[in-house]
Amino acid sequence: MRYAINLCVLPFGVWCVDIYQLKTFVTVAAEGSITKASELLFLSQPAVSAHIKALEDELGLQLFNRTAKGMSLSAQGLALLTKAEQLLQLQKELLLDAKRLKGELHGCVRLGSNRGSSAKLLGQLLNQLSTLYPQLDIRMHYGSSAEIQQAITQGKVDAGFYTSIKPDQALHHIEVDSYGIYIAAPPAWVNKDTQPDWQQLAQLPWVLPEPDTCCGRAAAGLFASHAFYPEKVIKVDQEQMTRALIAGAVGIGLLHAGSALDAELKGEVQLLGQTDQQVKLWFSCQPDRMQQPQLKAVIELVQQLVVQPIECDTPSENR
Structure with a gap:
């Protein structure tokens, strides 16, 4: 199948540019050589030359300067590149x-997860992806x-889940969930009635x-607001582990809401109240990657799942 892209419509017909001619143009511009371009495109050198000539004739412009050293873009060619x-x-x-709409989305998506906080939604997301896009390769980090x-910022993963009080404003972010600390x-360490x-x-x-964790930042805010810092801190x-150490009478600590309420119900801990800050679970990616078909499909599924009520499992990850 051959593709043509209409650049404009003229009174005497349609001005069309063949997609293969454009590919040849871009490849020759990158390589500066018809010989090298022909090898990359798996075309003969005469075929590459014919593509360039046909494109120049169609546009009425000289795209390249032919020199003894090869092909260099003309000013007009550079303007169109x-x-x-x-x-x-x-x-x-x-x-x-088109492949995505037919359920034939291919390629790879690298997803990051901070484990516990995102476990439930991540499981739902992976289940949906495997059902709708069975040929999509998902790699977890x-x-x-x-x-x-x-x-995410460094491009080592395409998108991912993380907890933070505030999102990274340089990233596109979706608020997935929020809970107290x-x-x-x-x-019996403290009188709970006072x-x-x-x-x-x-x-x-x-x-x-x-x-640098959400509970670490919440602790810093708590200590600052009450003008103290503990004499002894166990990292x-x-x-x-935090929950186990508190239950074992090792020290006081901060727990996410799900874990805290479960521990109190089981008699493991005594809750003294909440901190002033809410922790939020974010799904983020770099803004310039949002329109990549594979990632776009993932983002759409996350948005659909967020509309549904999400019960946050007891977090067990390093926050």
């Missing part, structure tokens, strides 16, 4: 969109929220994650 590249990209996206956010203490004595709490050991990197 970006448009030609854009048209080729649009043609590629059109074909991929796991890490902390900070690691996933950095991987509770202050949890071992049972307001917390923050100076007393400052003298007790605390179990905290790293400062952990997983919420399951």
Whole structure:
């Protein structure tokens, strides 16, 4: 099948440019050589020359300067090169969109996840993708929220889930879920019927994650608002461990709402209240990648799933 792109309609007919001529034009411009272009395009050199001549005749412009060293773009050719590249990209996206509509979307999408907080939605998303696009290759990358956010920014993954109080404004982001953060203490450590004595709490050991996590930032805000910092801090990197240490009377800590309420119900911890900050679960990607057919299909599914109520499982990841 051959494709033609209409550039404009003239009174005496339609001015058309063959997509293969555009591809030849862009390849010769990149290589600066008909010989090299013919090898890449799997065409004979006369066929490449014929494509260039036909395109120049159609446009009424000289696209290249022929020199002893090869082919160099003329000023007119240089002016049209970006448009030609854009048209080729649009043609590629059109074909991929057609495959997607037929359920034949191919290619690879690299997704990042911070494990626990996104587990339920991620499971739903992967199930939908495998059903609707069985030939789409999904490659998962796991890490902390900070690691996933950095991987998206650096292009190491195409999109991903991470928790943060605020999203990275340089990224396109979808708010997936939100939940509170509770202050949890071992049972009987503190009188739960009175307001917390923050100076007393400052003298007790605390179990905290790293400062660049959402609970780490929430802890910093909590300490600043009450003008204290714990005398002893035990660093952990997983919420399951934080919960276990609090239940084991090692120290006071912060737990996401799902884990905190479950631990209180089971008598493992005593909740002293919530922090002032809400943690949000985000799905993000780089804005300039949003229209890639594979990623576009993923984003559409995430948006559909977010409309449905999402129960956040007890987080168990390094936040």
